[in-house]
Amino acid sequence: MAIDCLVLGAGQEVGKSCVVVSINGKRIMFDCGMHMGYLDRRRYPDFSLIPMPEKGSTFDDALDCIIITHFHLDHVGALPYFTEVCGYSGPIYMTYPTKALAPLMLEDYRKVMVERRGEEEQFTSDHIIQCMKKVIAVDLKQTVQVDKDLQIRAYYAGHVLGAAMFYAKVGDSAILYTGDYNMTPDRHLGAAQVDRLDLDLIITESTYATTIRDSKYVREREFLKAVHKCVSGGGKVLIPTFALGRAQELCILLEDYWERMNLKVPIYFSAGLL
CATH class of the missing domain: 3.60.15.10 (Ribonuclease Z/Hydroxyacylglutathione hydrolase-like)
Incomplete structure (x- = not known):
């Protein structure tokens, strides 16, 4: 060998x-x-x-x-x-x-x-x-x-x-x-x-090999909490996600949360690939 x-x-x-x-x-x-x-x-x-x-x-x-x-x-x-x-x-x-x-x-x-x-x-x-x-x-x-x-x-x-x-x-x-x-x-x-x-x-890829991260549920909850707090106060949230795949995942997450909370704030998606 x-x-x-x-x-x-x-x-x-x-x-x-x-x-x-x-x-x-x-x-x-x-x-x-x-x-x-x-x-x-x-x-x-x-x-x-x-x-x-x-x-x-x-x-x-x-x-x-x-x-x-x-x-x-x-x-x-x-x-x-x-x-x-x-x-x-x-x-x-x-x-x-x-x-x-x-x-x-x-x-x-x-x-x-x-x-x-x-x-x-x-x-x-x-x-x-x-x-x-x-x-x-x-x-x-x-x-x-x-x-x-x-x-x-x-x-x-x-x-x-x-x-x-x-x-x-x-x-x-x-x-x-x-x-x-x-x-x-x-x-x-x-x-x-x-x-x-x-x-x-x-x-093997090992980008986060030495990092202990919160659970996916906790990270999503904190993210949605911060977004909701901002838009509820009349603010705007900019999310600079650069990776194809990650942007779509965040859109799905936000859309689901918007429906559950009955939010009417518009979400705009912008990318060079469109």
């Missing part, structure tokens, strides 16, 4: 998730995200660190496939740059909802950065289209034979629509890569689910 991990992003930071795992001679890139806090070269993973089989090799020679866990930009934002600018043309796997929503997120980001803020264009609309043509969509719990040695399988991760944890097996070695996942059901998604697996390695 031989497993090596090269962390190109999201190691002790939130942003540009990208881990290249070598497992029994096969090399997989898990996620290909961007860091939203940088505008220079630190925005993307340092792809030059990926080992090449020999001099003159391309990324197609260095990687057997790319796996994307979900559509948030810190997990998929660098993908069109890596495929259309850096030249990777091999297989890319993600779930059907991720394949549907990722290009919307990427194009929205491109418009905001280039057309509104005047930043240098990193990839074009055509790059996004051509990138997504390389994507192979998979169902949850579908076992995919990437080649004769490598098989992968997606498991439900909660978090956002289409988010998945991915199992990969080569020979007698197996790993699980989670990306973001959620073990607490919310109002539109259930808790993550995964089979009992015999694994040699787990690579």
Whole structure:
């Protein structure tokens, strides 16, 4: 058994998730995200660190496939740059909802950065289209034979629509890569689910690993209490939620509370993706 991990992003930071795992001679890139806090070269993973089989090799020679866990930009934002600018043309796997929503997120980001803020264009609309043509969509719990040695399988991760944890097996070695996942059901998604697996390695998201949080019920109650107090006093509440999925969850929460309390205050939703 031989497993090596090269962390190109999201190691002790939130942003540009990208881990290249070598497992029994096969090399997989898990996620290909961007860091939203940088505008220079630190925005993307340092792809030059990926080992090449020999001099003159391309990324197609260095990687057997790319796996994307979900559509948030810190997990998929660098993908069109890596495929259309850096030249990777091999297989890319993600779930059907991720394949549907990722290009919307990427194009929205491109418009905001280039057309509104005047930043240098990193990839074009055509790059996004051509990138997504390389994507192979998979169902949850579908076992995919990437080649004769490598098989992968997606498991439900909660978090956002289409988010998945991915199992990969080569020979007698197996790993699980989670990306973001959620073990607490919310109002539109259930808790993550995964089979009992015999694994040699787990690579897991751990943003809140050392944080003890109040229960979801307590957090929702305090949030709704603060909102109600403000609007009852004639005030306005601005909720700057940046994540697709989180905004919809808050809208469902507020709508349900509005109906229960018979509130008539209007709620406005604004987003660049509309």
